[in-house]
Amino acid sequence: MRAAALRFGSDVDGYKKILVINLMHLGDLMLVTPVLRTLRANFPTAEIDLLADKKLADLVVLNRWIDRCLLIDKKGVDDHLPSFIKFIMKLRAEHFDLVINLHRNERASALAAFSGAKRIVGYSKPGFSLLFDKVMPNLKAVKHQIHSHFDVLREAVGIERIDDGGLEMWIDPAVGRSMSARMVEEFGLGTKVIAFNIGASWRTKRWLDNYFAECADRLIDRGYGVAMLGGPMDAEIVKACVEKMARRDSELLKIFTGQLSLAEVAGLLDQCVLFLTTDSGPMHIGVARNIPIVTMFGASPVPGFYPYDAKDILIKTPEPCHPCGKHECPRAGDDNMACMKKIPVEIVMKYVDELLSEYGRPAKEIERVYGAYQCRVVEL
DSSP: OOSSOOOOOOOGGGOOEEEEEOOSOHHHHHTTHHHHHHHHHHOTTSEEEEEEEGGGHHHHTTOTTOSEEEEEOTTTTTSSHHHHHHHHHHHHHHOOSEEEEOSOSHHHHHHHHTSOOSEEEEOOOTTGGGGOSEEOOOOTTTSOHHHHHHHHIIIIIOOOOOOOOOSOOOOOHHHHHHHHHHHHHHHOTTOOEEEEEOOOSSGGGOOOHHHHHHHHHHHHHTTOEEEEOOOGGGHHHHHHHHHTOTTTTOTTEEEOTTTOOHHHHHHHHHHOSEEEEESSHHHHHHHHTTOOEEEEOSSSOHHHHSOSSTTOEEEEOOOTTOSOOOSSOOOOGGGTTHHHHTSOHHHHHHHHHHHHHHTOSOGGGSOOOTTOOOOEEEEO
């Protein structure tokens, strides 16, 4: 990774105070980080702020390319109209020169539209778009979400040169040291650990839990540690998976589900040699932490959300309904979840072994390659 962003610009067009808005989920916020780096490269002396969901603060509070991280408590104190209006008034008092909205939902669109900024651009819901200076389409179905964001910078902000450093996330060094010590305590010194994330926000993004269980058993039999990740909402999914494992009582299996902050997840991934995961927010944290990834895609559009790193491998099947974008599979019988059922364990383990052979060391020891972001897509 480069020590610093390239310095392209000199704060042209009078943008001295810039706000970027993204209030969506973990993965969506991670996909905004290349935008922050490019803005800093083009506006080196501007104040650049990011508005994000408070529960995701760990992802961005230490981002080196911004001056401030403004946080809104979407599911807490700011989740009713009086508080929301009060938050808008706080934004208006900041007198931003430029607001860039990078998710097309009502709340973010409203905050951008009523921010009082001199120029408002990005994605917007109809109605709020009337107060935008430039509304852009989100082309995530046909190009990577990051590249669609870069289109906003080019066409709506006037930026010509992109400094794409890939996904970036910084954590407190104390968290990193703590997770390093914990991994030694849990697995012993010298054990190579593979992280599993089996949950996802949609059922149609989840590979079958018995398939994950078989992969975990095989890896444990070969002496690898297996670290099960996921948030509190994934606890039942992980429990069901572990119950299907023949090696569920092994000392090489550790369950971290629901126990870690997002910063701690990043610190744990730094210590692991590979990440086996669904298309999910943790997958994008893994990309930011430079860990080799094998992922299985079902309902998600591959062009828009593939893991943004050339060393990663994405596996999919050529089902006629892919990508459906649906939270539940409408097909019945053997065809239900066929996009995931038809990705066999043998194929996944083939690519797991390929990456273990090529890298096979903790993510923190792997060199990051600037500009190499197109993952390998395997269509069965």
